[in-house]
Amino acid sequence: MEELARDSPFSYTCHQCSRCCYDKRIQVNPYEVARLAQNKGLSTTELIANYLELGKPYLDNQSDGACVFLTDQGCGVHADRPLVCRIYPLEQRLTGEGRESFHYARPHPETEGMYGQAGTVKDFLMAQGLPPFLEVRDRYVAVVYRLLDILAQDVEDHEDALETAKDVFSDDASIQQALGEWLDMDVVVARHCQAHRLNEPFDLEERLTVYLEVMEDWINHHSIGGNHENQT
Numbered sequence: 001m002e003e004l005a006r007d008s009p010f011s012y013t014c015h016q017c018s019r020c021c022y023d024k025r026i027q028v029n030p031y032e033v034a035r036l037a038q039n040k041g042l043s044t045t046e047l048i049a050n051y052l053e054l055g056k057p058y059l060d061n062q063s064d065g066a067c068v069f070l071t072d073q074g075c076g077v078h079a080d081r082p083l084v085c086r087i088y089p090l091e092q093r094l095t096g097e098g099r100e101s102f103h104y105a106r107p108h109p110e111t112e113g114m115y116g117q118a119g120t121v122k123d124f125l126m127a128q129g130l131p132p133f134l135e136v137r138d139r140y141v142a143v144v145y146r147l148l149d150i151l152a153q154d155v156e157d158h159e160d161a162l163e164t165a166k167d168v169f170s171d172d173a174s175i176q177q178a179l180g181e182w183l184d185m186d187v188v189v190a191r192h193c194q195a196h197r198l199n200e201p202f203d204l205e206e207r208l209t210v211y212l213e214v215m216e217d218w219i220n221h222h223s224i225g226g227n228h229e230n231q232t
């Protein structure tokens with residue numbers, strides 16, 4: 001399979017056929033959930049309850065296989081669509097060591113999108129507004145990797161990291177619950193601010209920072225004082 005780097009020639013023109021929005025499982029992280037919630041004027045709790053698969057970090061689909069956010073006019077959350085939608089028709093792969101590569105996603109056989117070489121992969125990423133999504137994804141995954149390091153679990157692909165963490169803790173109900181709740185940024189931030197008598201930040205970037213600190217604290221607690229001692 002062809003491997004691309006940021007400076008590889010690449011361009012893509014979307015003709016809004018929307019065929020790429022069918023029969024997919026779109027995975028979302030807490031930042032993407034928060035962006036989608038803002039877009040819909042909902043809390044993250046409401047967004048998760050109404051638009052995600054039950055108990056899973058994936059967007060729901062409509063009965064015909066269309067993404068839950070697809071409308072007759074195209075994506076109904078375009079400005080806040082998740083990373084995987086922005087980066088399509090590419091996929092980014094990262095190893096646990098942070099090596100990055102890009103690959104062509106499998107297109108719908110009748111896609112009207114046009115592939116070209118008028119720019120570079122980097123140009124495409126910038127035009128799709130990907131930098132903040134990639135940065136947050138990397139911060140989030142780094143915390144999850146820390147969790148897996150503590151457990152001495154090797155994971156080849158960052159997409160598998162959180163699922164692996166859930167599997168490792170599958171016999172611990174309280175940790176399973178915590179991992180599930182991590183998707184719900186509003187709950188995590190509100191609980192933390194109430195417990196520490198802090199004003200809840202309004203800005204999403206500040207909320208994200210609080211959220212990641214809570215995750216770090218949780219990992220430290222479970223690695224130092226919890227049942228799961230550092231095995232390295």
Ligand code: SF4
Pocket residue numbers: 020021022024026067068069070071074075076077078081082085
């Ligand atoms: S979020 Fe938007 S772009 Fe992504 S699959 Fe759903 S409708 Fe398509």
